[in-house]
Amino acid sequence: WDALRPYITKLYFDESWPLKEVVQTIWDKHGFSATPRMYKYRLQKWGLDKKFKEKEVAQMALLKKQRDAAGKESEFLMQGRPIQWDLVER
Template identity: 40%
Template sequence: MQAHATNRWATPSQWEDHRSTISRLYRRNTLSELMHTMQEEYGFYATSRMYKLRIHAWGLRKNLTFKEAKGLLTQMI
């Protein structure tokens, strides 16, 4: 995937500017849906590898670990 000639890849400051939006969309969408939304609605261009590296650096996850899920269930009882 290449950015269009008139567009540039996302800069570190743009990543931070869109951090909350990316975090919200990541939890509710697939990576390709997230990438498409960010490109179409925000003019934000990044490769899937860029997203994966940033998501990992931010510590974002979609699923709970077994230990976390067990702890939540224990609290509910």
């Protein structure tokens, strides 16, 4: 798992590939066999979650509203990576 972590992170989190495609690509290119459930467990353990938590969204919305009222632009980061506000609004 550790040897493939950077590649899995790149595909799943950075490039937003569906988990099913990540599993198949890792199998095709590296011969590494694991079930989607095993991937989900490992991704959770690594803290790689593509979904926003309700509490995080509420906090970002409040902060954005305050900054908009002050005429300031906002950029949000999740796990050190910029996120798009339209994804948060969904």
